[in-house]
Amino acid sequence: MLTAVEQALAGRVSLLPVPADDARQSLLLTTTLRANAPIDDDVAMVVSTSGTTGVPKGAMLTAAALTASAHATHRRLGGPGRWLLALPAYHVAGLQVLVRSVVAGTAPVAASGVDEFAAAIDALGSGRRYASLVAAQLDKALRDPSAAAALATLDAVLVGGGPMPAGVAEKALAAGVSVVRTYGMSETCGGCVYDGVALDGVRVRVDSGAAAASGPGRVVLGGMTLAKGYRNPVSPDPFAEPGWFRTDDLGAVTDSGVLSILGRVDDAISTGGLTVLPQLVEAALAAHPDVAECAVFGVADERLGQRVVAAVVPAGAASPSLDELRRHVATTLPATAAPREMHVVDELPRRGIGKVDRAALITRFS
CATH class of the missing domain: 3.40.50.12780 (ANL, N-terminal domain)
Known part of the structure; x- marks a missing residue:
């Protein structure tokens, strides 16, 4: 692979990196991004940007x-x-x-x-x-x-x-x-x-x-x-x-x-006419000693439009209560940002190289 990268940087080839251990994903990328079709001479590599979540676009580098x-x-x-x-x-x-x-x-x-x-x-x-x-x-x-x-x-x-x-x-x-x-x-x-x-x-x-x-x-x-x-x-x-x-x-x-x-723009939660950014709430929750990991997301709510929900991986045997976490968040953020619902999970779902899969959490807990 190092030799191929060297050739690409020298302008001899254009590369489309694909996962060798995933034949289905490799076929999707090579087909959708037109692996053997002409491309501008100065493009060294085409890197997929959304192959696991949608139609790959391919950044031309x-x-x-x-x-x-x-x-x-x-x-x-x-x-x-x-x-x-x-x-x-x-x-x-x-x-x-x-x-x-x-x-x-x-x-x-x-x-x-x-x-x-x-x-x-x-x-x-x-x-x-x-x-x-x-x-x-x-x-x-x-x-x-x-x-x-x-x-x-x-x-x-x-x-x-x-x-x-x-x-x-x-x-x-x-x-x-x-x-x-x-x-x-x-x-x-x-x-x-x-x-x-x-x-x-x-x-x-x-x-x-x-x-x-x-x-x-x-x-x-x-x-x-x-x-x-x-x-x-x-x-x-x-x-x-x-x-x-x-x-x-x-x-x-x-x-x-x-x-x-x-x-992220598409992660923002609109609740009661106000906007809550999950990452800020996650940072507040992560400071709680009983929280090992967490993810915050919005689910549909008839009264609020969306309600703030947290998935929490406990740091130990004991799980923090929802009321406890709400009070904790409210010490640093507006009360609107405090989760109205909490789910204890063994681990957070991830995609790609480790990003939390909020869509999976929304589907699971809606």
């Missing part, structure tokens, strides 16, 4: 955008190094590990599970060493003493693919793991904002007036890492404004230029 992303990442982290490959190479986060390795002239070391982290990280050798994970992987690794100790020897562990629970961040800090939270998507060659600060060559703005009463707006991204567009264009086109990509995320930027992601 140029070699210039991919290499710009890799160079910007290395500058931010302190220089090129060797990478642990712990994510599937058909997802943009895993793919970028290969791109960064080609740019750095190094070879990554693969690990298919947390139990392989220690040996794989040891095989990286000396010099600067990095990993790219999702929060669920990091959480699992921190429960394994050998994996946690190995991660603590790395210069940086990028964590993206969705929000990281506060409890996981605290455990990583206690274990000495140098976590860098990343934000980005296939359309931006992966992570393009690190710990809230845009990489060199990346532009960020927030368009206000399109979201919640609390003041966030839609995040819009631009700059050197931007995709050329979609293989299968959609309407409305998020690339319609030249040089910019209009995301489905809601965020805010501080006066010092630090971006905070507060939720």
